[in-house]
Amino acid sequence: MGWRCQTGSITTYMPSLVIQKHAARRLHYDFRLEVGGVLKSWALPRGPSLIAGEKRLAIEVEDHALSYGSFEGVIPSGSYGAGAVLLWDRGTWEPDGDPVAGLVDGSLRFGLYGDKLTGGWRLTRMPPRGRQISWLLIKAADAAARPRNAPDILQECPLSVVSGRSIEALAALAP
Numbered sequence: 001m002g003w004r005c006q007t008g009s010i011t012t013y014m015p016s017l018v019i020q021k022h023a024a025r026r027l028h029y030d031f032r033l034e035v036g037g038v039l040k041s042w043a044l045p046r047g048p049s050l051i052a053g054e055k056r057l058a059i060e061v062e063d064h065a066l067s068y069g070s071f072e073g074v075i076p077s078g079s080y081g082a083g084a085v086l087l088w089d090r091g092t093w094e095p096d097g098d099p100v101a102g103l104v105d106g107s108l109r110f111g112l113y114g115d116k117l118t119g120g121w122r123l124t125r126m127p128p129r130g131r132q133i134s135w136l137l138i139k140a141a142d143a144a145a146r147p148r149n150a151p152d153i154l155q156e157c158p159l160s161v162v163s164g165r166s167i168e169a170l171a172a173l174a175p
């Protein structure tokens with residue numbers, strides 16, 4: 001996972017970004033950032049928003065293996081997370097500062113280089129409440145942000161970035 005990009009004479013490792021649209025019991029988006037050889041993961045019940053400053057709940061979930069970042073398909077019924085998993089966006093990301101420290105401190109700023117999500121973003125951890133660890137995913141005010149009355153990226157670009165399929169078409173492939 002991740003890509004190596006040539007910038008002048010320096011080769012920089014760019015860790016991967018994966019967003020999977022997941023039609024489990026409830027539709028959500030799994031937002032994953034490669035950190036230290038795993039995919040740090042958050043479940044977004046309402047998905048990301050390109051409107052600057054709009055807060056989207058991001059529930060911290062277990063790390064996933066890098067290899068899962070290329071998965072698109074259907075998790076069979078009876079298994080954990082049963083339902084269709086679509087690669088909604090994929091690319092690389094660039095932390096602003098040390099991402100490990102940011103994860104510990106509950107404040108992560110970064111750039112995204114996906115097909116759909118680009119520009120500056122931040123993840124901010126909320127005070128603990130119960131067992132759920134909640135963060136907020138927020139788009140920075142920059143050229144990649146959209147005004148409030150602009151189309152919703154989730155509605156505008158619902159398809160897989162690798163297969164062009166819709167989540168319904170993917171689910172229909174299940175045996």
Ligand code: MN
Nearest residue numbers: 022030043081
């Ligand atoms: Mn999921």
